[in-house]
Amino acid sequence: xxxxxxxxxxxxxxxxxxxxxxxxxxxxxxxxxxxxxxxxxxxxxxxxxxxxxxxxxxxxxxxxxxxxxxxxxxxxxxxxxxxxxxxxxxxxxxxxxxxxxxxxxxxxxxxxxxxxxxxxxxxxxxxxxxxxxxxxxxxxxxxxxxxxxxxxxxxxxxxxxxxxxxxxxxxxxxxxxxxxxxxxxxxxxxxxxxxxxxxxxxxxxxxxxxxxxxxxxxxxxxxxxxxxxxxxxxxxxxxxxxxxxxxxxxxxxxxxxxxxxxxxxxxxxxxxxxxxxxxxxxxxxxxxxxxxxxxxxxxxxxxxxxxxxxxxxxxxxxxxxxxxxxxxxxxxxxxxxxxxxxxxxxxxxxxxxxxxxxxxxxxxxxxxxxxxxxxxxxxxxxxxxxxxxxxxxxxxxxxxxxxxxxxxxxxxxxxxxxxxxxxxxxxxxxxxxxxxxxxxxxxxxxxx
Numbered sequence: 001x002x003x004x005x006x007x008x009x010x011x012x013x014x015x016x017x018x019x020x021x022x023x024x025x026x027x028x029x030x031x032x033x034x035x036x037x038x039x040x041x042x043x044x045x046x047x048x049x050x051x052x053x054x055x056x057x058x059x060x061x062x063x064x065x066x067x068x069x070x071x072x073x074x075x076x077x078x079x080x081x082x083x084x085x086x087x088x089x090x091x092x093x094x095x096x097x098x099x100x101x102x103x104x105x106x107x108x109x110x111x112x113x114x115x116x117x118x119x120x121x122x123x124x125x126x127x128x129x130x131x132x133x134x135x136x137x138x139x140x141x142x143x144x145x146x147x148x149x150x151x152x153x154x155x156x157x158x159x160x161x162x163x164x165x166x167x168x169x170x171x172x173x174x175x176x177x178x179x180x181x182x183x184x185x186x187x188x189x190x191x192x193x194x195x196x197x198x199x200x201x202x203x204x205x206x207x208x209x210x211x212x213x214x215x216x217x218x219x220x221x222x223x224x225x226x227x228x229x230x231x232x233x234x235x236x237x238x239x240x241x242x243x244x245x246x247x248x249x250x251x252x253x254x255x256x257x258x259x260x261x262x263x264x265x266x267x268x269x270x271x272x273x274x275x276x277x278x279x280x281x282x283x284x285x286x287x288x289x290x291x292x293x294x295x296x297x298x299x300x301x302x303x304x305x306x307x308x309x310x311x312x313x314x315x316x317x318x319x320x321x322x323x324x325x326x327x328x329x330x331x332x333x334x335x336x337x338x339x340x341x342x343x344x345x346x347x348x349x350x351x352x353x354x355x356x357x358x359x360x361x362x363x364x365x366x367x368x369x370x371x372x373x374x375x376x377x378x379x380x381x382x383x384x385x386x387x388x389x390x391x392x393x394x395x396x397x398x399x400x401x402x403x404x405x406x407x408x409x410x411x412x413x414x415x416x417x418x419x420x421x422x423x424x425x426x427x428x429x430x431x432x433x434x435x436x437x438x439x440x441x442x443x444x445x446x447x448x
Contacts, residue, residue: 036420043067043417066417073232075122077149078157080114081219086154088215093165095208097181098174105167107210114223115160117210121152127225139227147225149217159207171196181205233399234421240309241378241395242425247313248377249370252320256369259321260328261354265340275326297386306387309395316377324369331365332358367436374429396422 044062047069086107093100093107130144141147172187173194174180182204187195262268263275296315305311339361343353359366381397388394394402400422403415 039416040420042413043420045413047411047413066411066414067421069231069414070418070421071232071234073230074120075125076228076230077119077122077125077151078224078226078228079117079119079147079149079217079219079222080224081117081147081222082112082114083110083220084108084115084117085218086210086212086215088154088212090214091154091210091212093163093204093208093210095181095204096206097176098172100165100204101171102165102167103169105165105170105212107212108164109160109162111161116157117217117219118155118157119149119151119153119217120155122227123150123152125149125225125227130222130225137229141225141227142223144222144225145220147217147219147222149225150215151217152214154210154212154215154217156208156210159209161207163204163208163210164202165204166201167199169196169198170200234418236392237394237396237399240393241397244309244312244316244384244395245374245377247310248316248320249373251313251317252324252373253366253370255317255321256324256328257359257366258354259325260332261350261358263325263329264332265337275322275329293382293386300387307390307393309388309393311387312380312384313377315383316380317373320373320376324372327372328362328365328369331368332362335361363436367433371429371433375426378426 041056041059043066044064045056045059045066046061046063047066084107088105088107090103091101091105091107093102126148127141127144128146130141130147133140133142170184171190171194172184175193177193177195182202184195184197184200184202186197186200188197190196263271300306300311335358339357340353343357348356379397381401384395385398385401388398391402400415400418403418404410
C-alpha cells in the first residue's frame, strides 16, 4: 500500500527526476526496438532498395510485394522460340554501343535459331498445340504452335538477333555519338550522349538484350516453354515448424511435470544433487556438447532416423528437461504441501494429485515452461540443418538459413519479411500465455 501511495507523491516532489527517468526508459526501449522497426521498414521497400547512404525511417515507396512473394510466390517461364512478339509499357534495349529506353512499345522478330526469353511474375499464360509433361513440379510444353504469356518482367537470356522496335517515345544513349551504330531519324539531344524522339520504327542490328516491364509475350512454333513455381512454400515450412514445436511442448511437459513434482515433494537418495548436477552437465558442457552432437548424429544415421521431422521433438524435449524441471520445481516449491496432504487424506494417488491439484495451481509455471519449450523447438537450427537434407522437410529456421547461402544475391527485403513472419508465432504465444504467467501463485485453498 505504501508503494502505491508514495509513488505519486515522489512524482510531485521530483517532477524533473520522474521526467528524466521516463525519457530514459523511452530511449532504452526505442534503442532495443529500433532493429525490429528498421527490419519492418526494409520489408516494405521494393526489392533491391536496401543499399543506401542513409537510413530511411519512413520510406518513400512502400509495398507488400515482399510479403506476397514469401507467402504465395510467383510463376516464372522460360521460352525458346524463333518468332516472337513483345508488347509492353516500358523497357530497355542494350545493343553494341548503345542503349534504348522505350515507352508503349512493341518488339518483334524472326531469327534463324531459337532465342531464349525469361519471364518473371507470370500472371496468365495460354499454350496451343504442345506436348505437356510435369517433371518435379515443372510444367513443360514442347513443340507448340503458339504461346501467349502476360508477365511483369520479360527479358532475353542472351542477345537476340534481328530485333525490330515500334514505340511512341525512345531515349537513346550512345557510347560514341560521333559514330552511332544505329541510325535513328529525328533525334533531339537532351543530355550528354543522350537523345530522344517519338513515334519511331527501327530495325536494330546485331545482338540486342531485351528488358521489358509489364507486357505480353507471344511466340509461334516455339521449341519449348518451361513454367516454374518460385517461392510460395512458406505455409509448408510453417506447418513443419508448428508440428516440431508443438510436439516439443507436449513431450517436454509430459516428462517435466512429474519430474518436477518428484524433486519438489518426494524424498529419495540424491534428490538435492542429481538435478543440479545434470543441469550443470547439460547446460555448461562446452566442448562436450559438440562431442554429443557427433555421437547423436552417428547413432541416428545408423538407425536410419535422419530426414525425419518427428525425431527432432524427442531430441529437443530431452535437451529441455533438465532446465525446465529445475524451473518448474522452483515454482512447485512455492506451493504449500498442505494441498498435497489434504488430497492424500481424501485418498488421491500421486497421479491424481498431479492432475487435479498440482496442474491447476501451477499453471503459471507450466505456461512458462511451455513457452520456453515452444521457443526452443521453434528456433533450433543446428540439429534441424544437420539431420534434414531435403527441402520438402525443412522447418522455417532451415529455410531462413538457406536464404543466406548466397549473400551477394540475397534479397534483404524479402529476408526481412520472412524473418518477421517467423517471429510472429512466438509473439502470439507470449500474448496467449501472459495472463497465466502474471496470475497468482495458487488457486483456491483448503476448506476448513
